[in-house]
Amino acid sequence: MAVRELIDKLNCEKKLSHEEWVKLIKEYDESDRAYAAELARCISQEIFGRDIYIRGIVEFSNICKNDCLYCGIRRSNGNVSRYRLTAEEILQCCDEGYGYGFRTFVLQSGEDAFYDREMLCGIVSEIKKRHPDCAVTLSLGEKSREDYEAFFKAGADRYLLRHETADEEHYKKLHPAEMSWKNRMECLSDLKEIGYQTGCGMMIGSPYQTVECLAEDMEFMCGFKPEMIGIGPFLPHKDTPFRSCPQGSYELTLFLLSICRIMLPDVLLPATTALGTIDPKGREQGVLSGANVIMPNLSPVAVRKKYMLYDNKICTGDESAQCRACLERRMESIGYKIKISRGDHR
Numbered sequence: 001m002a003v004r005e006l007i008d009k010l011n012c013e014k015k016l017s018h019e020e021w022v023k024l025i026k027e028y029d030e031s032d033r034a035y036a037a038e039l040a041r042c043i044s045q046e047i048f049g050r051d052i053y054i055r056g057i058v059e060f061s062n063i064c065k066n067d068c069l070y071c072g073i074r075r076s077n078g079n080v081s082r083y084r085l086t087a088e089e090i091l092q093c094c095d096e097g098y099g100y101g102f103r104t105f106v107l108q109s110g111e112d113a114f115y116d117r118e119m120l121c122g123i124v125s126e127i128k129k130r131h132p133d134c135a136v137t138l139s140l141g142e143k144s145r146e147d148y149e150a151f152f153k154a155g156a157d158r159y160l161l162r163h164e165t166a167d168e169e170h171y172k173k174l175h176p177a178e179m180s181w182k183n184r185m186e187c188l189s190d191l192k193e194i195g196y197q198t199g200c201g202m203m204i205g206s207p208y209q210t211v212e213c214l215a216e217d218m219e220f221m222c223g224f225k226p227e228m229i230g231i232g233p234f235l236p237h238k239d240t241p242f243r244s245c246p247q248g249s250y251e252l253t254l255f256l257l258s259i260c261r262i263m264l265p266d267v268l269l270p271a272t273t274a275l276g277t278i279d280p281k282g283r284e285q286g287v288l289s290g291a292n293v294i295m296p297n298l299s300p301v302a303v304r305k306k307y308m309l310y311d312n313k314i315c316t317g318d319e320s321a322q323c324r325a326c327l328e329r330r331m332e333s334i335g336y337k338i339k340i341s342r343g344d345h346r
């Protein structure tokens with residue numbers, strides 16, 4: 001079957017065999033990518049119109065007990081100036097964001113045990129109390145099932161935990177021995193079972209990633225049916241063991257965004273900051289390839305440069321208000337409009 005027929009088949013049947021996934025990813029060319037983008041854009045417009053959902057991210061701590069080989073805030077990076085926001089500072093970011101029209105707040109951090117269950121529940125419930133019309137998304141890494149249940153009870157609606165790779169052997173090459181692929185996968189199924197709108201995802205072009213790995217990622221997501229998918233290119237960070245590894249492919253990232261949209265039509269799919277970093281028009285192109293979410297930063301400018309997962313991250317010098325206005329313009333330039341709403345999965 002030609003690549004185009006595989007794209008059509010995926011569109012009809014919403015799944016492919018392993019061999020078909022491999023062929024699709026290995027053999028697509030620029031015209032196939034344009035074909036997939038157009039189809040994905042049509043699907044996205046049918047469901048969401050030309051509305052783009054925005055989520056304000058508060059990166060509240062860059063302290064992390066983990067040592068992922070790709071990540072700039074890994075614990076062995078001694079060049080990071082570490083910070084923690086107080087509960088009140090986090091709440092202030094959300095209050096400010098509310099004024100700019102954000103109706104989803106994403107609380108993201110390294111795996112930092114300083115924020116215990118009680119403290120996190122307190123922050124979540126206070127955000128919901130101040131802004132009952134808003135959704136709270138957590139992105140705090142691997143926690144116990146009891147923690148996830150407590151956050152959910154406190155009012156958290158969604159949880160982002162990229163699976164990073166569906167291939168256990170590949171996972172071991174990206175993470176130190178003490179980190180477990182099985183545990184990560186268990187976290188994801190716990191989150192779904194508890195009732196979160198759950199997001200998974202992977203980097204495109206991470207070191208040692210093969211076409212087989214990506215095929216497994218697609219097959220995993222096809223079965224897991226996440227409500228959200230975060231994918232962006234791998235970008236090296238100068239203070240990590242992967243500093244000399246090549247960055248991921250911009251085109252392949254766009255192609256796989258389209259393929260995700262075709263496979264899971266109503267998935268919430270951000271055009272990520274990494275996509276905006278690899279190319280100045282990356283987020284616009286992401287939207288034109290089927291993405292429907294943008295996640296600008298709401299963190300205080302004073303800490304933004306300290307939350308560097310990869311080199312050259314965009315928007316680290318801009319105030320939240322500037323980012324908000326900039327995104328409005330960017331989306332309008334391609335005929336889309338930012339929507340002021342929670343933007344839940346339907």
Ligand code: 5AD
Pocket residue numbers: 070071072161162164202203232233234235236237274309310
């Ligand atoms: N390049 C691109 N993405 C990265 N992430 C972490 N480090 C990098 C990097 N060097 C992604 C991971 C993580 C998410 C928060 O950011 O996939 O889950």
Ligand code: FES
Pocket residue numbers: 296314315318322323324326327
């Ligand atoms: Fe931050 Fe454009 S989105 S400056």
